[in-house]
Amino acid sequence: MTDKKPPVRRSEKSRQAILTAARELVAEYGFAKLTIEAIAARAGVGKQTIYRWWTSKGAVVLDSLIGDTPNGAALPDTGDLATDLREVMRLTAAEMASPEIQASTRAMNVAVQTDPALAEVYRERYLGPALASARDRLASAREAGQVAADADLEVAAEVLFGAIYYRWSLGLGPLDDAYADAVVRLVASGLR
Amino acid sequence: MTDKKPPVRRSEKSRQAILTAARELVAEYGFAKLTIEAIAARAGVGKQTIYRWWTSKGAVVLDSLIGDTPNGAALPDTGDLATDLREVMRLTAAEMASPEIQASTRAMNVAVQTDPALAEVYRERYLGPALASARDRLASAREAGQVAADADLEVAAEVLFGAIYYRWSLGLGPLDDAYADAVVRLVASGLR
Structure with missing residues (x-):
């Protein structure tokens, strides 16, 4: 053999x-x-x-x-929503701030905004799964009583990632842990 | 004479x-x-x-x-923060969704993201004043006891506009009153 x-x-x-x-x-x-x-x-x-x-x-x-970014992977679930969101938002901010991939991600972002077909691929393969994972974690937090029953989880997921994206796209300030934490604090508190 | x-x-x-x-x-x-x-x-x-x-x-x-957009104009102040933010966010969403200026604003947005000098002008003349006006309104709401004393008003202003910008830039969904209202509801509730 x-x-x-x-x-x-x-x-x-x-x-x-x-x-x-x-x-x-x-x-x-x-x-x-x-x-x-x-x-x-x-x-x-x-x-x-x-x-x-x-x-x-x-x-x-x-x-x-x-290709090898684990989008759509489930968010961590330690049982505390704010802790888990902080981890994900800190990671997202750090990734987007990374100097090594800055040229590529900015070029890609511009390409997505000027090519509707590419934008659709981007939403389907990347953004959609990432937002869905965040919504899933928010839903489990709602089951655990950490989120109000009538909270709009879809909007909350967009607000979280949108805050990082906005600061990054337009160069409004540093993408550091402090910013990620402040965004999470506001959103987690708003969801209660 | x-x-x-x-x-x-x-x-x-x-x-x-x-x-x-x-x-x-x-x-x-x-x-x-x-x-x-x-x-x-x-x-x-x-x-x-x-x-x-x-x-x-x-x-x-x-x-x-x-040029003739009244950026930096004070936000309305009816005494109720959520009411005033809803008005501004609905207007912002409607403006960005407007078909007449879609081609220009998207072209401009791409230009800003590929030209650092232009981005600086954009931040100074447009974004900075708009964010500062929102912060001012949040500060007056804090004085009125509608916002927690330790809330981060700078981040809150970015989160508000960022949610609109994110959905608009990446085509994630309709920029309607319902979205604007949901964002305001989450943020206003998070600030209390």
Whole structure:
């Protein structure tokens, strides 16, 4: 009996090479100047290989940036809503403030705002699941009696992420723990 | 004694013609395709006349779009914080949802996010005053005992406008009175 690992499928290798190339190139040159040709060249594949999986450069870059982000993962549930929201909002703020991915995430944000098809992909794959996870945690807090029975959980989830996004998009101030905590404090208190 | 109005100064007429041209052109062609030359041609002035007042096309367009918006105007003060915030948030949501200015405001929003100098002008002239007015109203509500003594008013103002901006930027849902009211309800309740 041989103990061989199954061979990595060639197409999966190409796919990963394309995602890596897209991530590197958007960081180096920005989204606007990026072309499908450049991604194909760096990944060592033909353009057609990229179009087999993605419909536009925006879609490739989106996947390259958020592909391994655990969106839609359940929020922590320690039993205390404010504690759990603080953890998630601090993490979100720190991620968005991270200098390493700043160029890419800002380019992506602009692309999403100028390309309705890309925006739809972004909402479906990324924002929707993230907001749904937050709503789920708020719902379990409501069951535990930490949230008023008639609170609007959908709006509360948007308000939480919106506060981080607003400050980040428009450069209104530092995205630090203090800001994340203050937002959570206001929202958690409003939900009671 | 003659009853003559003072003559409108020629430079003020040029200035207004430039602002009108910029507003029209950005609505017709979008911000990206707009040039200083096109604004000058439509306004019937030379490029140098534009550069006398503005440093970039972004700065002209910004002024053309928000010049007559009463930012920094005091919020209404009926004595009831939630009532006043609802009025302002409903107005803000309706303005941002307005189909007539959608193309211009979205183009402007993208320009602000890709041009740090323009972003600074935008924060100074527009966002800063709007947020300060909201904070002032929250402070008067605090004096009236409607807001907790230790509430963070700066964060509360950002959370209010951020919720509208987030939904608008990323197309997360309708910008209607119901949304504005739900945001105000959450924040006003959180501030008590």
